Amino acid sequence: QKEVEQNSGPLSVPEGAIASLNCTYSDRGSQSFFWYRQYSGKSPELIMFIYSNGDKEDGRFTAQLNKASQYVSLLIRDSQPSDSATYLCASRSGGYNKLIFGAGTRLAVHP
């Protein structure tokens, strides 16, 4: 069974701090990984994808991938209250862009 695991949280950080969200996956054959943000009652929206070992930066967001450890993370710098949401980690598995999702980590940024 291919799985993606995330800590459900909530992860609470003060405004302006760095939020660190983590994810592990079981399928060593997975090549691409995605972070989605989901506000309550809304659909998931793509934040970033990563497929190479190392770091990938986009604005306040940095995705990190370590294939040897089967570990993906998302760092959010200068966290804002508007970042409060559930963050879903997903791996692409089995072709046709099918994604396996983790259960999500709820992030709460407090002023």
Added chain:
Amino acid sequence: NAGVTQTPKFRILKIGQSMTLQCTQDMNHNYMYWYRQDPGMGLKLIYYSVGAGITDKGEVPNGYNVSRSTTEDFPLRLELAAPSQTSVYFCASSPDAGSGNTIYFGEGSWLTVV
């Protein structure tokens, strides 16, 4: 700027009833998907399609059926609704496979079976 459109947004069904969730996309994507999301859980793939006339099962297909007669439309049929099918349903689409290509979601359909 429609993207992926789902209807209805909310529906209450009685046990044993049937219904169809409609999904259409205007991006000319070949790949389409149906996911369900239970409270506090991640999304689970129900069915997917890689083109008109081609569909396949995902992780949780039992109790559902799909068809894909056109590139644009991918309806999900619930037969004999059960309380376990109470969930949020997301339709999604994607361009053909590529390292960065991912899927884009519709706004969701909230279904309650009572």
